[in-house]
Amino acid sequence: MARVLLFGRLSDVAGWRERELECPTLSALRTQLSQEDAGLAEALAAPGVQVALDQVLVRGDAALQPRSEVAFLPPMSGG
Amino acid sequence: MITLTDQAFDPGALLTAFCQGRSETGAVATFTGLARAEAGAAATLELEAYPGFTEARIGEIAAQARTRFALDDFSIVHRVGRIAPGEAIVFVATAARHRRAAFEACDFLMDYLKSRAPFWKKETGPDGARWIEPRDQDHADIARWETPQ
Numbered sequence: 659m660a661r662v663l664l665f666g667r668l669s670d671v672a673g674w675r676e677r678e679l680e681c682p683t684l685s686a687l688r689t690q691l692s693q694e695d696a697g698l699a700e701a702l703a704a705p706g707v708q709v710a711l712d713q714v715l716v717r718g719d720a721a722l723q724p725r726s727e728v729a730f731l732p733p734m735s736g737g
Numbered sequence: 738m739i740t741l742t743d744q745a746f747d748p749g750a751l752l753t754a755f756c757q758g759r760s761e762t763g764a765v766a767t768f769t770g771l772a773r774a775e776a777g778a779a780a781t782l783e784l785e786a787y788p789g790f791t792e793a794r795i796g797e798i799a800a801q802a803r804t805r806f807a808l809d810d811f812s813i814v815h816r817v818g819r820i821a822p823g824e825a826i827v828f829v830a831t832a833a834r835h836r837r838a839a840f841e842a843c844d845f846l847m848d849y850l851k852s853r854a855p856f857w858k859k860e861t862g863p864d865g866a867r868w869i870e871p872r873d874q875d876h877a878d879i880a881r882w883e884t885p886q
Contacts, residue, residue, distance in 0.1 A: 665785060666857030667868040706870075713790045729787060733870045736784075736815065736856035737770050737827045737847055 660687065660722045663729040671701040684709065685719045687728060706733040738811075739795050741786055743818035748828050755812050755830045762809045762832040766839035768847050774822035778862040782820045785857040798849045806842035808833050813846065815856070848878040 659678040669675045672695060681687040692699030701707070710729040711720050722728065748769040756765055772782045799811055810832040820826055827850060831842040852871035859868050 663787070665787060665855075666859075670866075670868070710787075710790060713787075713793065729790070731787070731855060732857065732868070734852060734855050735858045735869050735871050735875075736850045736852075736854040 659724060660726040660728055662687065662691075663727065665729065666732040668698070668701050668707070668730050668732055671695075672698045681722055683719055683721055684711065684716070684728065687722065701732075702730060704732070707731065738813070739792055739799065740812075740814045741788075741792065741817050742814065743816070745824050746814055746816075746828065748825050751812065751814060751828050752830060755810075755832070759809070759832065761834065763834050764836040764839035765830060765832050766836070766843040767828065767830045768843050769825050770827040770847075772820045772822050772824050772826055775860070775862070778864065779822060779860045780862050781860075782822075782826070783859045783861065784815075784817045784820060784826070785859070786815075786817045787855045791855040795850070795854050798846065798853060802831070802842045802845050802849075806831070806833060806838040806845070808838065808842050811842070811846070813850070815850070815854075817856075845882055848875075848882060851875045852879060 659680050662677045662679050664672055664675055679687060679690065681690060688702065708731045709716055710731060712727050752767055773779060795813060799813060802808060803811065808831055812830040814828040816826050829843050829846050831839045833839040833842065852875045857868065859866055
């Protein structure tokens with residue numbers, strides 16, 4: 659099971675912050691999340707949303723391991 | 738040093754501690770960011786971080802600053818959690834042999850913290866809550882450091 663984390667506006671849209679999901683790849687995970695929740699699908703596809711796999715930013719697809727941590731990160735704003 | 742804290746901090750005390758025990762540093766520059774009330778529109782600010790990832794990304798930004806400006810040292814303190822108007826959100830101090838490097842490194846660090854450090858900021862007021870995202874100005878500020886000198 660991969661651990662899925664949502665940050666910022668994404669967790670407000672989805673109504674959850676953390677879930678465990680069984681998915682072989684990042685793209686399969688996106689598809690599953692998007693099919694379950696159209697609002698979240700739109701929010702994940704918004705410009706500037708980045709993905710971190712085991713705390714490293716990734717672009718494109720990647721294989722998920724049983725204990726992978728996948729974080730969806732909307733545009734960042736500190737300071 | 739990089740510190741995330743959910744407690745209010747005193748920027749003056751941080752500066753005093755940062756300046757102690759330095760015999761070769763000629764310049765210390767600091768920046769303190771405060772939470773604005775926005776004329777009552779922002780009753781509270783809530784800052785979310787991604788523990789581990791946030792510190793690591795700030796570490797990468799700070800390592801760039803240390804090399805680029807030949808810093809002796811730096812300190813970054815950033816609040817997380819709920820912040821009341823008037824409280825400090827961020828404190829950055831840079832130490833260098835001469836003032837120009839200290840000023841520029843502090844400016845550089847703040848520009849990157851504003852839109853590249855993994856924080857998410859939610860402002861709640863009488864009209865509800867809204868997530869704050871980087872403005873065009875924040876992107877333009879970063880671009881200043883990325884154009885060839």
